[in-house]
Amino acid sequence: MREVNFSIPNGNKASVYITATLYDRRALDCTSTLPLINSLNHLAYLTTSSARIRDILTVDGGVERLVCILKEGRSRDEMHMWKWNLAFQCVVNIGVRGTEPVRTRVVEADMVPVIASILHDYTLVVERERQKLDSDRQRNPAKTKTNGPRSARLPRDLAQEQTIRGSFLEHQMTNSEARQGRRQAPPPSLELAQPFADRLAAGEPSQTAPLPPPPPTVLTSPPERTTFNRPVLQHQNRSHDSRDAFDRDANAGPSTGVPNNADGFSLRPVRDIDRLPSMVPPLNSAIPSNPESPTTPSAPPTQRGMLSPAGRRLRRPSIRHQLSNDDVHMEDVDTIVEDTVVEQEATDTRDRTDPDDGEVTPRATTRDDEERDPLSLTIPGTLPPNEDNVDIAQQTPTAATALESLLTQAENEDGNSPAVNGPQPTASPLPPPLNTYSNFFLRNPQTNSAIVPLMPRDDDVLMGLQLLAYISKYCDLRHYFQATHLVPRLRIDREVEKAYGPAPEAEPLGEPTEDELEEYLQPDDVNIFPLVEKFTVPHHSKDMQSWACVVMRNLCRKDDARGGTRQCANYKCGKWEDFPKQFAKCRRCKRTKYCSKECQRDSWNLSDTSADNGKRLVDAAIKYGFLYISPEGTLFTESLVQSQFDLSKQFFAQPISEKEKYKIGTDNRGFTGMHNEILDPSKDSKEFKEAFNMGEFNDDRMPQQNMPPWLATGENLEQLRNFEEACRTTCNRVLDLIGIGLEVEDGVDWFSRRHGRPSGCTVRLLHYPSLPEGTDYSLDTDVRAGAHSDYGSITLLLQRPSQPGLEIHPPGRSDIWSPVPVFPSGYHSTTFPPILVNIGDLLSYWTSGLLRSTVHRVIFPHDTKAGEDRYSIAYFNHPLDDAELVAVPSRIIREHKESLQRNGAGVEEENEHGYGGGMTSERAMTAKEHLMKRLGATYKHRVER
Numbered sequence: 031m032r033e034v035n036f037s038i039p040n041g042n043k044a045s046v047y048i049t050a051t052l053y054d055r056r057a058l059d060c061t062s063t064l065p066l067i068n069s070l071n072h073l074a075y076l077t078t079s080s081a082r083i084r085d086i087l088t089v090d091g092g093v094e095r096l097v098c099i100l101k102e103g104r105s106r107d108e109m110h111m112w113k114w115n116l117a118f119q120c121v122v123n124i125g126v127r128g129t130e131p132v133r134t135r136v137v138e139a140d141m142v143p144v145i146a147s148i149l150h151d152y153t154l155v156v157e158r159e160r161q162k163l164d165s166d167r168q169r170n171p172a173k174t175k176t177n178g179p180r181s182a183r184l185p186r187d188l189a190q191e192q193t194i195r196g197s198f199l200e201h202q203m204t205n206s207e208a209r210q211g212r213r214q215a216p217p218p219s220l221e222l223a224q225p226f227a228d229r230l231a232a233g234e235p236s237q238t239a240p241l242p243p244p245p246p247t248v249l250t251s252p253p254e255r256t257t258f259n260r261p262v263l264q265h266q267n268r269s270h271d272s273r274d275a276f277d278r279d280a281n282a283g284p285s286t287g288v289p290n291n292a293d294g295f296s297l298r299p300v301r302d303i304d305r306l307p308s309m310v311p312p313l314n315s316a317i318p319s320n321p322e323s324p325t326t327p328s329a330p331p332t333q334r335g336m337l338s339p340a341g342r343r344l345r346r347p348s349i350r351h352q353l354s355n356d357d358v359h360m361e362d363v364d365t366i367v368e369d370t371v372v373e374q375e376a377t378d379t380r381d382r383t384d385p386d387d388g389e390v391t392p393r394a395t396t397r398d399d400e401e402r403d404p405l406s407l408t409i410p411g412t413l414p415p416n417e418d419n420v421d422i423a424q425q426t427p428t429a430a431t432a433l434e435s436l437l438t439q440a441e442n443e444d445g446n447s448p449a450v451n452g453p454q455p456t457a458s459p460l461p462p463p464l465n466t467y468s469n470f471f472l473r474n475p476q477t478n479s480a481i482v483p484l485m486p487r488d489d490d491v492l493m494g495l496q497l498l499a500y501i502s503k504y505c506d507l508r509h510y511f512q513a514t515h516l517v518p519r520l521r522i523d524r525e526v527e528k529a530y531g532p533a534p535e536a537e538p539l540g541e542p543t544e545d546e547l548e549e550y551l552q553p554d555d556v557n558i559f560p561l562v563e564k565f566t567v568p569h570h571s572k573d574m575q576s577w578a579c580v581v582m583r584n585l586c587r588k589d590d591a592r593g594g595t596r597q598c599a600n601y602k603c604g605k606w607e608d609f610p611k612q613f614a615k616c617r618r619c620k621r622t623k624y625c626s627k628e629c630q631r632d633s634w635n636l637s638d639t640s641a642d643n644g645k646r647l648v649d650a651a652i653k654y655g656f657l658y659i660s661p662e663g664t665l666f667t668e669s670l671v672q673s674q675f676d677l678s679k680q681f682f683a684q685p686i687s688e689k690e691k692y693k694i695g696t697d698n699r700g701f702t703g704m705h706n707e708i709l710d711p712s713k714d715s716k717e718f719k720e721a722f723n724m725g726e727f728n729d730d731r732m733p734q735q736n737m738p739p740w741l742a743t744g745e746n747l748e749q750l751r752n753f754e755e756a757c758r759t760t761c762n763r764v765l766d767l768i769g770i771g772l773e774v775e776d777g778v779d780w781f782s783r784r785h786g787r788p789s790g791c792t793v794r795l796l797h798y799p800s801l802p803e804g805t806d807y808s809l810d811t812d813v814r815a816g817a818h819s820d821y822g823s824i825t826l827l828l829q830r831p832s833q834p835g836l837e838i839h840p841p842g843r844s845d846i847w848s849p850v851p852v853f854p855s856g857y858h859s860t861t862f863p864p865i866l867v868n869i870g871d872l873l874s875y876w877t878s879g880l881l882r883s884t885v886h887r888v889i890f891p892h893d894t895k896a897g898e899d900r901y902s903i904a905y906f907n908h909p910l911d912d913a914e915l916v917a918v919p920s921r922i923i924r925e926h927k928e929s930l931q932r933n934g935a936g937v938e939e940e941n942e943h944g945y946g947g948g949m950t951s952e953r954a955m956t957a958k959e960h961l962m963k964r965l966g967a968t969y970k971h972r973v974e975r
């Protein structure tokens with residue numbers, strides 16, 4: 031009997047493959063996953079150890095091919111995942127370790143959208159997890175309250191997780207030493223982990239050839255987790271399009287062999303003729319890094335891409351996206367294989383001493399490194415009208431209009447922040463505990479398990495940021511970072527929606543259209559810098575923060591090719607200086623430069639939870655107790671706020687008899703009518719306002735008070751819930767920023783952890799009617815709301831565009847009032863005002879008076895007696911009822927208390943810090959006791975019905 035006349039070749043080998051001693055470009059075109067993994071595994075080693083291989087990969091289309099593999103997206107299939115990880119690692123190796131021309135080629139090969147997509151996906155999950163956590167806290171405060179500091183638990187979880195997940199980093203990225211000098215050992219021939227091998231072997235015609243035993247070390251990371259399913263697409267890899275036939279000759283060059291090199295490295299060197307223009311060293315300075323060349327895949331940004339039928343830019347696939355088979359003439363093949371045998375280089379000095387490395391290696395973050403913006407960006411400071419007032423942006427004296435003064439007080443002529451009450455917290459180094467807020471969303475054991483496999487790994491983010499740090503420093507490449515797009519097949523928006531439900535206030539995502547899946551149809555409307563900035567915050571790992579900070583610093587680099595000018599640090603603006611040193615530098619960080627005050631303000635919003643922002647917020651809270659935040663980065667949308675005001679109008683339009691059915695009780699919930707409340711008992715004045723207090727909803731999101739049925743049902747109820755959620759989550763963000771700014775040692779979520787249910791949180795609808803003709807109103811004594819400070823931790827105030835009236839005492843001046851405009855000068859919207867945040871008594875008390883609970887009031891407009899009705903909505907944020915007002919573990923607070931004691935100061939003067947005073951003893955009052963005490967004072971003077 032004849033034996034079967036076939037045998038199984040070594041299961042891991044393709045006919046053309048890459049090993050530790052052989053590089054063959056065609057191996058990357060392999061369509062079979064396993065052999066490709068094998069080749070990529072070795073390529074990961076080669077790209078680490080050999081500058082020549084990196085060089086060659088940029089001329090033979092290897093980089094583009096790798097990018098194509100990445101753009102195909104990831105699938106749940108473990109092997110695909112493994113392949114993706116390896117390809118990613120190879121590109122990162124090339125970009126991080128390569129020379130400037132090599133890095134340029136990595137950018138030109140369109141790697142930036144891949145990184146943007148990774149960062150986008152990761153932050154998407156972070157955001158949803160954070161929202162989930164916020165609402166869990168709200169629903170189940172006991173859990174979040176008693177579990178101790180979450181942030182203290184998490185690093186352990188992280189450590190465990192990292193041992194499982196960190197192999198890529200261990201392999202390549204964990205320390206800069208390894209990056210800069212140490213050569214990794216060549217990988218052993220990749221063998222399959224047994225389960226994969228078994229699976230793969232199942233159904234094979236012959237099981238007789240035993241698989242070799244597993245190697246002692248496997249340097250690449252097996253897929254430690256799976257990813258989401260993606261449709262298998264025929265044309266997902268544009269490298270398989272053969273539409274760029276005109277480029278074939280250009281690619282054929284590198285495929286020819288050359289004899290052994292004198293340095294003992296038998297790989298042929300790259301000839302200049304084979305290089306892309308951006309790679310030719312002598313020409314490099316003279317030509318842009320993205321020349322218009324038939325051999326260059328991407329044209330400069332202005333011309334980049336052809337127009338699609340829809341008029342959008344077609345992102346032309348790289349010529350090197352083609353299979354190398356297309357590029358290589360068959361007669362060359364033998365020679366290529368023979369001549370691309372490489373021996374391991376004995377030394378590669380470029381790997382060890384990359385002159386560029388020093389420039390981008392992140393330093394330990396110090397306070398000086400933190401970029402800070404002047405307080406004037408967002409903070410309605412106040413200034414007595416008789417004081418000189420200098421506009422810092424224009425450096426010219428301005429009329430001391432209240433509006434201007436509110437925005438300019440924060441910095442003096444020199445741009446230095448004026449002295450603040452209490453110690454300047456800016457002089458201290460960043461404390462390590464900031465990092466213990468590490469990724470609390472993602473490493474929370476309750477993290478949606480369905481989503482964990484979907485999101486990029488921490489390692490992917492870290493590698494992406496690291497690569498960006500190395501490539502973003504080249505100013506002529508900056509447009510690639512400021513105008514990029516997301517790769518449709520890498521995006522996980524729909525999977526995230528499935529796992530978490532539709533995003534609040536967002537339309538559910540339907541099935542993707544064909545256009546949405548076509549990468550070349552995506553507009554270049556994504557700026558990578560805002561994405562990166564999200565990783566500068568303390569709740570990401572220290573490494574992520576460091577690399578992200580390097581990238582952000584690169585944004586502010588001066589461009590020598592433009593005569594040493596810099597770009598406005600507001601990435602939405604992007605304006606360049608007309609001449610060096612035109613834009614004023616932030617006096618505090620000595621680094622950031624903005625073209626205008628507007629840009630400074632615009633670039634600050636709540637989604638930026640960096641230490642810098644926390645510091646600025648705390649500075650404002652110390653000095654003014656009031657600040658604006660932009661609704662961007664919160665759950666507030668213009669329509670949500672508008673509909674809440676509509677409900678408010680509807681409520682107050684009811685006859686008084688109807689409203690009085692919901693009269694306020696001692697629980698502080700319900701309706702309070704005209705002249706009923708006296709906020710400033712020291713004055714014999716009437717208050718022309720009515721209000722409706724809505725306390726927090728219960729676990730089923732139902733009101734816990736008597737409410738008009740039309741308001742507490744159906745869409746209106748849903749709307750109230752959404753509004754309340756926006757308020758609560760915004761407050762938690764602000765509290766976290768305060769935790770960051772105060773460098774709280776027990777986790778920066780120290781304050782927000784102490785908020786949840788049950789609490790005294792209240793949404794208050796306010797109506798200040800216009801005065802009827804012939805009223806007995808007295809301009810001198812009567813007000814809409816008397817002077818008071820708020821009782822809780824923080825208050826959010828939402829106002830309507832044409833309805834001003836709020837006034838505050840400026841710092842140290844309890845004898846005068848300064849108006850707080852609805853829109854600060856230069857604000858970007860005229861219809862959707864920013865949210866005003868003010869510090870309440872409780873937070874002032876909690877921080878020993880360091881944060882200022884500012885006295886404020888609402889007056890009738892001076893210009894007209896009657897004015898128009900004023901509607902406003904306040905959200906009074908309170909801690910958990912039984913949260914103890916114990917000392918905040920913060921060096922800044924401790925120092926403040928010490929300085930108070932040194933100066934013999936007790937409780938601050940009432941008018942300086944509201945009526946709550948400062949906590950000077952350690953006695954622990956609960957939040958509820960504090961609230962009752964404060965409400966008691968008000969109720970005492972209140973006319974009870």
Ligand SMILES: O=C(O)CCC(=O)C(=O)O
Pocket residue numbers: 794796815820827836886888902903904
């Ligand atoms: O209506 C306003 O603008 C302020 C209201 C206020 O301060 C309060 O209700 O505590």
Ligand SMILES: [Fe+2]
Pocket residue numbers: 818819820825886
């Ligand atoms: Fe208030």
